[in-house]
Amino acid sequence: MRIIVIGCGRMGAGLALTMSQRGHAVAVVDKDPTNFERLGPSFKGEVIEGVGLDRKVLLAAGIERADGLAALTASDDVNVVIGRVASQVFRVPRVVARLYDPRKANIYGRLGLHTISPTIWGINQAAEVLCYSQLDAILNLGSGEVNIVTTEIPPLLVGQTVSELTVRGEIHVVAISRGGRVFLPTLGTEFCWGDIVYLVVLATSTDRLKTLLGLA
Numbered sequence: 001m002r003i004i005v006i007g008c009g010r011m012g013a014g015l016a017l018t019m020s021q022r023g024h025a026v027a028v029v030d031k032d033p034t035n036f037e038r039l040g041p042s043f044k045g046e047v048i049e050g051v052g053l054d055r056k057v058l059l060a061a062g063i064e065r066a067d068g069l070a071a072l073t074a075s076d077d078v079n080v081v082i083g084r085v086a087s088q089v090f091r092v093p094r095v096v097a098r099l100y101d102p103r104k105a106n107i108y109g110r111l112g113l114h115t116i117s118p119t120i121w122g123i124n125q126a127a128e129v130l131c132y133s134q135l136d137a138i139l140n141l142g143s144g145e146v147n148i149v150t151t152e153i154p155p156l157l158v159g160q161t162v163s164e165l166t167v168r169g170e171i172h173v174v175a176i177s178r179g180g181r182v183f184l185p186t187l188g189t190e191f192c193w194g195d196i197v198y199l200v201v202l203a204t205s206t207d208r209l210k211t212l213l214g215l216a
Helices: 010-019 033-039 053-062 076-089 101-111 118-129 202-213
Strands: 002-006 025-030 046-049 068-071 094-098 114-116 135-142 146-152 173-176 179-185 196-202
Touching: 002 010, 002 076, 010 025, 033 053, 068 076, 076 094, 094 101, 094 179, 118 173, 146 202, 173 202, 196 202
Parallel strands: 002 025, 002 068, 025 046, 068 094, 094 114
Antiparallel strands: 135 146, 146 196, 173 179, 173 196
16 A cells, blocks of 8 residues: 655654555655654655655655555644545545644544544554454464454445444444544444444354445
């Protein structure tokens, strides 16, 4: 995948290195070239000096063919604008934006923009958001008859409720990770963009779960 990171502060540099080490093509944008020193000699990606709001800079970073973009500058407003431009103008499939003020997260979440905070949690979470995996088993119970699995909620289920992903005695949503917080949902809880869901599923119902998630 081709990933663009806007802002080479601690989070931006950490995310860029993480994604590069995972084998992805990474381009880092920052208006201060001295910030690229945080990447160190092991970084194999591209560095581009410039302002992330500049269309020419975004094009130079390869936004037209990017699979993901992380807006991680020191400004909430700049990050939100970059994120919206990336997703709505350039149709980048996966976009995350850092917010220093978590109170704004719900507002931008309703606009379909995934937000992250704070720094340490954000590096790991952004990497997981950009490296979407379909269905990961994290624990087998008994002799493998029951599994606990995790996945990011697919676009087709955003706005739907937990009840749509529940099959009594076969598939149950037991927890949701949203905006750095994990909580226990009810059947009426609505899924949001970027939700990571944890499910208990019978091994024999795995294919049914994939169908419900649109993965089959």
